[in-house]
Amino acid sequence: MQLIWLRSDLRVRDNSALAAAMAAGPTVALYLLSPEQWRRHDAAPCKVDFWRRNLVELSAALARLNVPLLIRQADSWDAAPGVIAELCREQRIAAVWVNDEYGIDEQRRDQAVARHLDGQGVTFQRRLDQLLLQPGSVLTQSGSYFKVYSQFRKLCHQRLHRALPTLLSVPAAQTPLALAGDTVPAAVAGFTAPGETLRRLWPAGETAALERLASFADERIDHYHEARDIPAQPGTSQLSAYLAAGVLSPRQCLHAALQANQGEFDSGNQGIVTWINELLWREFYKHILVGYPRVSRHRAFRPETEAVPWRDAPDELAAWQEGRTGIPLIDAAMRQLHATGWMHNRLRMVVAMFLTKNLLIDWRAGERYFMRQLIDGDLAANNGGWQWSASTGTDAAPYFRLFNPVSQSRRFDPQGRFIRHWLPELAGLDDKAIHEPSAARGGLFDEPDYPRPLVDLRLSRERALAAFRQLPQNQARATS
Structure with missing residues (x-):
C-alpha cells in the first residue's frame, strides 16, 4: 500500500506525489491537522478555513479516484513521525509520498519523519511540485544561490526553454479499497471561521481555481503590466491563495501563460511576460529559503x-x-x-x-x-x-x-x-x-x-x- 501525505498540494490534477504514488500501487491519502504548529507559524484563521474548505473538495475528488482521505491529528510537527508511523503500521504502508516543502521547520519535519519510517522499513519518497526548478539546480557560476533576481530569472529562462516541465493528468481511478475515508471537520479548534462574505471571495476547489486561471488568461493577462498597479481595478490574477495552498500548481500557471503567448517567455505580449516574471519572483523567494535558511529564522537576509x-x-x-x-x-x-x-x-x-x-x-x-x-x-x-x-x-x-x-x-x-x-x-x-x-x-x-x-x-x-x-x-x- 502507498500513502500520499498531502500538505500544501490540495489537488488531484498535476500533483507529482499523487501521480507517483498511484502509479506505484494502491494508494490512500493522509492530511494532518496541526493547529498548534499553525499557530506557531502565525497562520491566519481565514487561511486555515480555506485549507479546510479545499480539503472538503479534495476529499470528493479523491473519492472519485477511489482514494480514501484519512484525517489525523498531530498538534505540532514534533508528533508527526509517530502519528504517520502508526498509520503505516495499521495500513501496511510500503512507501510514503510527499511533495517537497522548503521552510526550515518543514524540512526538519520531513527529515524526522523519513528517519522514523526508515526504522520500520517504510521508504520516504519526495517529489518536486511547488516549484518549476529544483532548488540547488539554479546556481551562480561559483555554485552559490543567486541573490539578485534578474540573474536568477535569466538562468531560469534558459533552463525552462531547454526543458519545460510537463503537466500531469489526473490519475486513473484505482480499484476500490476496503477502507473508508474520514469526514473533514467542520472547523479547526482555535481558528475562528471567517464570514460568508470573505468565503465567497475565495471559493474552494480545483474547479474554481482553474476557472479563475482561465478567466485571467483569457480576459486580463494581456494588460497585466498596465493594470496590476491600479488597486481599484481587477488587474491582478488573485491566484495567490490557490498557489499557496497548492490548489493550483506553478506548472499549470506557466502553461496557461505560455499558451496565451505562443510559447514565449521573454518576448511577445508584455502583460504575459510580466506575469511570468512574477511567477519567477515566487520561485526566487522559495530558492532563497533553501539557500539561506536564516530567513526562516526571522533573521535579516543582510x-x-x-x-x-x-x-x-x-x-x-x-x-x-x-x-x-x-x-x-x-x-x-x-x-x-x-x-x-x-x-x-x-x-x-x-x-x-x-x-x-x-x-x-x-x-x-x-x-x-x-x-x-x-x-x-x-x-x-x-x-x-x-x-x-x-x-x-x-x-x-x-x-x-x-x-x-x-x-x-x-x-x-x-x-x-x-x-x-x-x-x-x-x-x-x-x-x-x-x-x-x-x-x-x-x-x-x-x-x-x-x-x-x-x-x-x-x-x-x-x-x-x-x-x-x-x-x-x-x-x-x-x-x-
Whole structure:
C-alpha cells in the first residue's frame, strides 16, 4: 500500500506525489491537522478555513479516484513521525509520498519523519511540485544561490526553454479499497471561521481555481503590466491563495501563460511576460529559503541590517494595524486586508515601506501581522516582500528608496476610487483632497471620523535615512 501525505498540494490534477504514488500501487491519502504548529507559524484563521474548505473538495475528488482521505491529528510537527508511523503500521504502508516543502521547520519535519519510517522499513519518497526548478539546480557560476533576481530569472529562462516541465493528468481511478475515508471537520479548534462574505471571495476547489486561471488568461493577462498597479481595478490574477495552498500548481500557471503567448517567455505580449516574471519572483523567494535558511529564522537576509535602530512604538504599530494612520491609501489597504484576507500587491509594498521607513518599526512586526491576516500567507513570498521593502533582504530596494504613500495614491488611485470604497467617511472629498485630507482647506480639515496623520512624511523619511546611513557599510560607502 502507498500513502500520499498531502500538505500544501490540495489537488488531484498535476500533483507529482499523487501521480507517483498511484502509479506505484494502491494508494490512500493522509492530511494532518496541526493547529498548534499553525499557530506557531502565525497562520491566519481565514487561511486555515480555506485549507479546510479545499480539503472538503479534495476529499470528493479523491473519492472519485477511489482514494480514501484519512484525517489525523498531530498538534505540532514534533508528533508527526509517530502519528504517520502508526498509520503505516495499521495500513501496511510500503512507501510514503510527499511533495517537497522548503521552510526550515518543514524540512526538519520531513527529515524526522523519513528517519522514523526508515526504522520500520517504510521508504520516504519526495517529489518536486511547488516549484518549476529544483532548488540547488539554479546556481551562480561559483555554485552559490543567486541573490539578485534578474540573474536568477535569466538562468531560469534558459533552463525552462531547454526543458519545460510537463503537466500531469489526473490519475486513473484505482480499484476500490476496503477502507473508508474520514469526514473533514467542520472547523479547526482555535481558528475562528471567517464570514460568508470573505468565503465567497475565495471559493474552494480545483474547479474554481482553474476557472479563475482561465478567466485571467483569457480576459486580463494581456494588460497585466498596465493594470496590476491600479488597486481599484481587477488587474491582478488573485491566484495567490490557490498557489499557496497548492490548489493550483506553478506548472499549470506557466502553461496557461505560455499558451496565451505562443510559447514565449521573454518576448511577445508584455502583460504575459510580466506575469511570468512574477511567477519567477515566487520561485526566487522559495530558492532563497533553501539557500539561506536564516530567513526562516526571522533573521535579516543582510546580516548587517540587524543593527538598524528600529523603534519600539506599540501605539503607532497598533494604529498601522488598525488602519488609523491618517494616510488614506495606507488605511484603505489595511481595511482591504481585514475584510478580504488579501491586499493588492502594490499596496503591500506601500504599507510595508510606511511601517519600516516612516514609522521605523521592525519589519518582523509587519511580516507577522500580515501572516496572521492573509489567506495567501506564504513564508517565502511574505518574508521576501517585507525584507525587500525594509531594505534588509535579497535584491532589496535601496534604503534611500522610500515610497511616498501620498504620491503613490495620486499616481495609482488618481480619482480616489479605491480609497472611497474602503474609507467611505472620506467619500465627500474631491479627487485632490482625498489623498491628503489634512492638507485640505488650507490645513483646516477636521473630519471627526478620520484621524490626522500619524507622522510627518518628510520628517519621518529623514529619520529613516539617518538611521540607515549610520550602519557601518553605508558609512563606509559614504567615505569611499
